[in-house]
Amino acid sequence: MTAAEQGNPFRSGVGGGVTVSQSSDFPGGEDGRRRATIGTTPVRQPLERIDQRDNAFWRRKHGLVRGAEPAAIPRRAEEQAADGEAGDPLQRIFFGEERRANCLNEQLAGMVDGPCRPEQHGFGSPEVASRHLTEAALFLGADLAGCCELDEGFVYTHVGHESGAASERAGEPVELGHGYAIVLAAEMDYRLISSSPSYIDAAEVGAAYVRVGLAAVSLAAYLRELGWPARAHIVRNEQVLQVPLAVQAGLGELGRNGFLVTARYGPRVRLATVTTNLPLTPAKPVNLGVEAFCRRCLKCADCCPSRSIPAGEPEWVRGAQKWRIEGDDCLAFWGSAPERWGNCNVCIKVCPWNKPDTWWHAWAAAAVRRLPGLTRPLVLLDDLIYGRNPRPRVTFLGYDNRKPSPWVGPKQS
Ligand code: B12
Ligand code: SF4
Ligand code: SF4
Numbered sequence: 001m002t003a004a005e006q007g008n009p010f011r012s013g014v015g016g017g018v019t020v021s022q023s024s025d026f027p028g029g030e031d032g033r034r035r036a037t038i039g040t041t042p043v044r045q046p047l048e049r050i051d052q053r054d055n056a057f058w059r060r061k062h063g064l065v066r067g068a069e070p071a072a073i074p075r076r077a078e079e080q081a082a083d084g085e086a087g088d089p090l091q092r093i094f095f096g097e098e099r100r101a102n103c104l105n106e107q108l109a110g111m112v113d114g115p116c117r118p119e120q121h122g123f124g125s126p127e128v129a130s131r132h133l134t135e136a137a138l139f140l141g142a143d144l145a146g147c148c149e150l151d152e153g154f155v156y157t158h159v160g161h162e163s164g165a166a167s168e169r170a171g172e173p174v175e176l177g178h179g180y181a182i183v184l185a186a187e188m189d190y191r192l193i194s195s196s197p198s199y200i201d202a203a204e205v206g207a208a209y210v211r212v213g214l215a216a217v218s219l220a221a222y223l224r225e226l227g228w229p230a231r232a233h234i235v236r237n238e239q240v241l242q243v244p245l246a247v248q249a250g251l252g253e254l255g256r257n258g259f260l261v262t263a264r265y266g267p268r269v270r271l272a273t274v275t276t277n278l279p280l281t282p283a284k285p286v287n288l289g290v291e292a293f294c295r296r297c298l299k300c301a302d303c304c305p306s307r308s309i310p311a312g313e314p315e316w317v318r319g320a321q322k323w324r325i326e327g328d329d330c331l332a333f334w335g336s337a338p339e340r341w342g343n344c345n346v347c348i349k350v351c352p353w354n355k356p357d358t359w360w361h362a363w364a365a366a367a368v369r370r371l372p373g374l375t376r377p378l379v380l381l382d383d384l385i386y387g388r389n390p391r392p393r394v395t396f397l398g399y400d401n402r403k404p405s406p407w408v409g410p411k412q413s
Pocket of ligand 3: 255261293294295297298301350352353
């Protein structure tokens with residue numbers, strides 16, 4: 001039984017970015033829980049926390065996979081890289097564990113926290129602190145950044161990873177004790193992601209994790225040098241749910257695809273967070289019109305090779321009304337053709353919000369917000385110009401997404 005099923009032992013406050021709703025679209029209160037929205041997502045407070053061991057990455061490792069023997073799910077490239085078996089050297093530098101000194105994300109995962117300078121710098125006000133840290137995050141390499149209060153509903157109850165770099169061990173309770181967060185996003189390259197599924201988009205995922213991880217680790221270190229406790233949450237060493245925090249921090253909206261859709265890059269971003277106890281003023285969540293667009297669009301649901309994205313209505317999942325993603329099926333697809341791909345980004349590449357940053361894309365995004373009726377024509381236009389499920393040929397560092405990986409074969413190391 002997960003911690004969520006046992007009931008939430010913590011109070012989850014109405015933090016930054018949460019609007020208490022008067023709307024009759026999602027009335028309630030019969031269960032005594034407070035109705036609100038986070039961005040455009042309806043929630044019932046308090047939110048139910050999740051145990052990190054109960055997400056698709058760790059469920060298999062901890063034997064919690066529902067309806068399947070863990071061994072029946074194909075091993076994905078990252079998992080093989082972690083055991084030093086993967087043939088792909090880029091996967092090894094981003095996700096390998098055998099030679100940790102060669103793995104950038106593993107190195108960064110060991111740098112998420114550290115000592116604090118004894119003298120504390122006063123910012124004057126939470127507004128000034130928020131502006132300063134948002135600017136610092138952009139300077140340190142993020143493409144988007146915003147602040148929010150940290151709702152405990154988005155902090156895992158227990159650690160799921162078994163990363164060599166993380167000081168915590170799987171099963172330990174998470175005790176974060178921070179009340180605020182700065183959320184960072186790094187753009188992923190449009191062309192490389194359009195090759196999905198392949199080892200080319202998998203490499204860009206690893207590289208973007210390094211970019212956003214470096215920015216977050218640096219920002220946390222900067223805050224500690226200003227005398228404020230701060231911890232970065234990055235791949236391989238994170239204690240928070242990045243997507244809802246990004247929504248609260250005003251970076252974008254939750255899409256049907258199950259993650260953040262931004263105005264500028266669509267869903268084509270990687271996220272990292274810095275938590276702290278320095279008081280910050282939360283940014284305002286945005287309504288870009290994504291949720292309304294997703295109700296009519298369905299491109300990600302149609303094109304998902306593992307059918308993990310629903311074509312139907314949002315459901316209540318642990319206190320939030322959203323589209324339910326079948327994480328185990330998605331992950332199984334990643335491992336289904338190790339000679340051809342290491343993960344998948346199809347739900348990013350086909351999304352009409354994922355387009356190069358041009359004036360006509362910005363115009364269409366602004367227009368659809370005012371006139372949701374434009375959704376269908378714009379989706380048809382998107383199909384016409386870019387294709388329903390395009391897979392353009394991409395070559396890169398000796399890879400060709402139309403051919404098996406050049407690294408497949410006997411163990412390379
Ligand atoms: C576990 C995990 C997975 C698992 C399971 C995902 C799932 N939905 O069950 C698998 C392996 C399948 C997966 C796949 C992918 N993932 Co993933 N994943 C994670 C990870 C590490 C933990 C999330 C988690 O615990 N999910 C389990 C439960 C909580 O899932 P859930 O109930 O479906 O809730 C999801 C959303 O609804 C949202 N959410 C949860 N509660 C609430 C409440 C509110 C109010 C709101 C608004 C949102 C929200 O967060 C969850 C995101 O998975 C996060 C990083 C992080 N720490 O957040 C990255 C992360 C969500 N993944 C990411 C991405 C991009 C992907 C993929 C495209 C693969 C890729 N190539 O990168 C696919 C997309 C699959 C999909 N359609 O969701 C990005 C999303 C970036 C963005 N633009 O938002 C993240 C944030 C990684 C990162 N640091 O950038 N992922
Ligand atoms: S990553 Fe691929 S398999 Fe997973 S949900 Fe997205 S499209 Fe489907
Ligand atoms: S592809 Fe369409 S339905 Fe899916 S997230 Fe993007 S806009 Fe929403």
